[in-house]
Amino acid sequence: xxxxxxxxxxxxxxxxxxxxxxxxxxxxxxxxxxxxxxxxxxxxxxxxxxxxxxxxxxxxxxxxxxxxxxxxxxxxxxxxxxxxxxxxxxxxxxxxxxxxxxxxxxxxxxxxxxxxxxxxxxxxxxxxxxxxxxxx
Numbered sequence: 846x847x848x849x850x851x852x853x854x855x856x857x858x859x860x861x862x863x864x865x866x867x868x869x870x871x872x873x874x875x876x877x878x879x880x881x882x883x884x885x886x887x888x889x890x891x892x893x894x895x896x897x898x899x900x901x902x903x904x905x906x907x908x909x910x911x912x913x914x915x916x917x918x919x920x921x922x923x924x925x926x927x928x929x930x931x932x933x934x935x936x937x938x939x940x941x942x943x944x945x946x947x948x949x950x951x952x953x954x955x956x957x958x959x960x961x962x963x964x965x966x967x968x969x970x971x972x973x974x975x976x977x978x979x980x981x
Contacts, residue, residue: 846886868893869900876904884909887946891955898946908946912937914954915961929953 846853854871855863864871868887875882885908887897894910901908914926914937921936928935929950935941 869896872897872900882906891951894946895951902947909943910946910949912942912944
């Protein structure tokens with residue numbers, strides 16, 4: 846990111862790197878202070894990307910998010926990575942994963958991601974069991 850950005854701000858919830866706090870704290874402070882921002886690229890959990898979009902929208906700052914929706918086959922045929930962007934169905938694996946944050950339906954995205962949480966938890970447990978050599 847440093848290679849393609851004039852300025853790079855890193856924030857972490859726990860303060861281990863960069864600003865200790867929320868990414869929206871930095872963006873809001875810069876925008877309210879009159880700093881001209883041409884583009885924001887937000888990569889992280891959907892709830893964070895939704896918050897970033899909420900902060901940048903009133904300032905008309907182009908905001909790109911990289912969606913981490915479920916991807917199975919990478920061709921768009923299975924539909925697992927389906928997202929709604931600007932009221933159009935898109936497939937993150939072929940149309941993205943980067944999209945205009947102000948057009949993404951984050952509620953639908955987060956609901957779809959939540960559908961797979963039981964399977965994700967089971968997969969983690971199976972991997973952990975195999976790694977530790979136990980029989981599951």
